[in-house]
Amino acid sequence: MSKRPPALFKAPTGIQGLDEITGGGLPAGRPTLICGSAGCGKTMLAMEFLVRGATQFGEPGVFMMFEENAADLTANVRSLGFDLDKLAQQKMILLDYVHIERSEIEETGEYDLEGLFIRLGHAIDSIGAKRVVLDTVEALFAGLPNHAILRAELRRLFRWLKDRGITAVITGEKGESTITRYGLEEYVADCVIILDQRISEQICTRRLRVVKYRGTAHGTNEYPFLIGERGFSVLPITSLQLDHKASVARVPTGIERLDEMLGGQGVFRGSSVLVSGSSGTGKSSIGAKFVDAACSRGEKALLFAYEESSAQIVRNMRSIGIDLEPWLKKGLLQIHASRPTLHGLEQHLVMMHDAVRSFRPAVVVADPISNLTFERREPEVKPTLMRLTDFLKQQQITTLFTSLNSGGGATLEDSQMGVSSLMDTWLLLRNVEFNGERNRTIYVLKSRGMAHSNQVREFVMSDEGVDLVDVYAGDDRVLTGTARVAQEAHERAADEVRQQDHRRKLLHLAGKRKAIEAQIAALQVEAESEAAEVNFAIAQETLLEKTALQNSKAMAHLRGGAAGSNGQAKG
Amino acid sequence: MTTQTSCPAAAAFELRLYVAGQTAKSLAAFANLKRICETHLAGQYRIEVIDLTKPPQLAATGQILAVPTLVRRLPEPGRKILGDLSNEKRVLAGLDIQPVMGG
Numbered sequence: 001m002s003k004r005p006p007a008l009f010k011a012p013t014g015i016q017g018l019d020e021i022t023g024g025g026l027p028a029g030r031p032t033l034i035c036g037s038a039g040c041g042k043t044m045l046a047m048e049f050l051v052r053g054a055t056q057f058g059e060p061g062v063f064m065m066f067e068e069n070a071a072d073l074t075a076n077v078r079s080l081g082f083d084l085d086k087l088a089q090q091k092m093i094l095l096d097y098v099h100i101e102r103s104e105i106e107e108t109g110e111y112d113l114e115g116l117f118i119r120l121g122h123a124i125d126s127i128g129a130k131r132v133v134l135d136t137v138e139a140l141f142a143g144l145p146n147h148a149i150l151r152a153e154l155r156r157l158f159r160w161l162k163d164r165g166i167t168a169v170i171t172g173e174k175g176e177s178t179i180t181r182y183g184l185e186e187y188v189a190d191c192v193i194i195l196d197q198r199i200s201e202q203i204c205t206r207r208l209r210v211v212k213y214r215g216t217a218h219g220t221n222e223y224p225f226l227i228g229e230r231g232f233s234v235l236p237i238t239s240l241q242l243d244h245k246a247s248v249a250r251v252p253t254g255i256e257r258l259d260e261m262l263g264g265q266g267v268f269r270g271s272s273v274l275v276s277g278s279s280g281t282g283k284s285s286i287g288a289k290f291v292d293a294a295c296s297r298g299e300k301a302l303l304f305a306y307e308e309s310s311a312q313i314v315r316n317m318r319s320i321g322i323d324l325e326p327w328l329k330k331g332l333l334q335i336h337a338s339r340p341t342l343h344g345l346e347q348h349l350v351m352m353h354d355a356v357r358s359f360r361p362a363v364v365v366a367d368p369i370s371n372l373t374f375e376r377r378e379p380e381v382k383p384t385l386m387r388l389t390d391f392l393k394q395q396q397i398t399t400l401f402t403s404l405n406s407g408g409g410a411t412l413e414d415s416q417m418g419v420s421s422l423m424d425t426w427l428l429l430r431n432v433e434f435n436g437e438r439n440r441t442i443y444v445l446k447s448r449g450m451a452h453s454n455q456v457r458e459f460v461m462s463d464e465g466v467d468l469v470d471v472y473a474g475d476d477r478v479l480t481g482t483a484r485v486a487q488e489a490h491e492r493a494a495d496e497v498r499q500q501d502h503r504r505k506l507l508h509l510a511g512k513r514k515a516i517e518a519q520i521a522a523l524q525v526e527a528e529s530e531a532a533e534v535n536f537a538i539a540q541e542t543l544l545e546k547t548a549l550q551n552s553k554a555m556a557h558l559r560g561g562a563a564g565s566n567g568q569a570k571g
Numbered sequence: 572m573t574t575q576t577s578c579p580a581a582a583a584f585e586l587r588l589y590v591a592g593q594t595a596k597s598l599a600a601f602a603n604l605k606r607i608c609e610t611h612l613a614g615q616y617r618i619e620v621i622d623l624t625k626p627p628q629l630a631a632t633g634q635i636l637a638v639p640t641l642v643r644r645l646p647e648p649g650r651k652i653l654g655d656l657s658n659e660k661r662v663l664a665g666l667d668i669q670p671v672m673g674g
Contacts, residue, residue: 096631098634098636100634100636104649104650104651105651106651106652106665107652107653107654107661108652108653108654108655108656108657108658108661108662108665109596109599109600109603109654109656109657110596110599110655111596111638111639111640111653111654112596112638113637114623114637114638115589115623115630115635115637115638115640116630116636116637118591118623118624118627118630119623119627119630119631119635119636121627122627122628122630123631140636144636144637144653
């Protein structure tokens with residue numbers, strides 16, 4: 001957003017999120033009105049605007065206060081890490097406490113507020129201020145009875161500030177029917193920001209809205225904000241355009257067989273993974289393993305825990321062979337454990353933003369997000385989670401959310417409050433109760449952009465870690481646990497029997513073949529001997545014939561005459 | 572511009588008039604103040620006129636917003652009277668002075 005050239009000059013506030021909403025900051029050289037009810041953070045916002053102006057943008061500023069004195073304010077903002085004393089010494093910030101005590105004041109006749117102008121002008125000139133905060137100028141209405149003069153003078157004051165090119169922030173108390181109690185918005189027409197805090201179900205959520213910003217486009221929604229350890233933080237909808245990059249790099253989940261199910265390499269970097277399941281299905285363990293894997297790759301991981309304390313997680317995960325302590329010590333892992341009821345959902349998300357921004361992890365695990373959405377109305381939950389996932393995607397952070405299904409059975413897929421549509425990968429864990437025991441199964445319900453297994457696997461946790469094993473799927477049944485083991489043993493035995501049967505059959509066959517072969521051999525021998533006999537008989541006959549012929553010839557010869565036809569017949 | 576109009580005696584009333592330049596209002600305020608003091612506090616007062624345009628830091632130290640502002644420094648507690656002091660009754664009430672009758 002900051003790359004677009006601004007339509008008019010902006011004075012960046014340096015406040016997370018606010019510059020994004022306003023497209024670069026407050027209108028430079030013009031007054032901005034910040035209003036809200038008591039205690040909603042007007043002074044803090046104004047002060048941070050000034051401090052960041054001084055420290056980040058080299059613009060000195062004057063803080064003119066009408067309610068709090070300088071010492072109190074300095075003490076108050078020290079908790080945000082702002083050292084006003086030091087900035088005052090460096091002549092970057094000047095605090096001026098205007099004290100008005102109504103009881104000491106009497107009015108008679110005409111007057112003006114030139115004293116205030118001189119005072120402010122002197123303060124501005126003495127440090128070359130570019131920014132001015134008036135907090136809250138409405139105190140003057142209580143101090144000065146003649147409102148007609150005051151209004152005229154305030155109008156003159158804002159014009160005077162504008163003429164001097166000062167970027168001013170004026171705070172004002174929220175009115176009943178008007179934006180501010182004394183209608184300051186009449187005079188400050190360039191930019192109006194409303195801060196609001198609402199309490200719903202005993203949880204307070206602070207919100208910010210830019211009501212008006214002349215001459216520039218601005219976000220019009222209500223944005224949750226937080227006054228945290230590093231000051232103000234506004235949570236904008238960061239990606240209305242869904243323009244985050246899509247990485248093709250993969251991040252292993254830490255469970256090899258799970259990676260196998262996800263196209264063999266794990267999930268995409270910067271994608272979001274939802275692990276849902278009912279109580280005790282092993283969601284947290286998958287989360288811990290994911291974190292553990294990231295840390296062992298040398299990447300930073302951030303774990304938001306909403307059920308267990310940091311120490312408890314470390315202890316419990318050790319029981320399944322995941323040791324997170326070294327990573328904590330090395331600073332690769334941060335665990336933020338808090339009760340979800342500590343803040344509203346939005347506040348939590350702002351905190352998560354803050355933590356992610358400062359720690360810059362590669363992997364974020366939130367366990368479980370369903371706790372954050374506890375008893376929340378659905379329409380609130382989805383947009384806020386959308387903001388978070390979009391933010392994390394833009395930062396190319398791979399995220400794993402776990403989610404508890406309170407129900408079970410057929411509505412399992414529906415019970416994810418529409419969150420699942422935001423997720424790229426959805427793993428479903430289920431308890432399978434059968435045969436007197438409870439086992440865990442896991443399957444990939446969806447995984448965008450990758451071939452993934454459609455198989456149900458059994459999820460096994462032991463003191464050596466977590467792993468997946470194939471379930472027994474056959475005979476129209478899915479078996480897990482001991483039933484699976486029993487079935488497998490049973491199958492192995494049956495297999496053995498079958499094998500032996502085969503062997504026996506083969507042996508039998510071989511025997512039979514041998515017998516037949518022997519028979520063939522015998523027949524052949526018989527045939528051969530028969531053939532030999534026939535040949536012998538033929539040869540004998542031929543010999544006899546030959547002998548007879550010779551005999552008759554010899555007889556004829558002996559008889560000495562030509563052989564008569566009779567002689568032959570006699571032979 | 573710092574003008575001192577004082578009586579030699581130890582002044583019971585120490586007054587300071589803050590103005591911003593020689594405007595009609597500041598001149599009127601000074602004239603009104605002088606008249607009121609002469610009438611009701613003859614010999615007991617001291618007036619210091621401070622022009623904020625000259626040493627501007629005095630506006631902050633004196634906690635002055637409006638001009639003209641008359642500040643009663645003595646007797647304690649301090650009082651502030653805003654305006655050109657045209658209403659004598661209110662000035663007297665503001666300074667907590669008993670009016671001298673027929674003055």
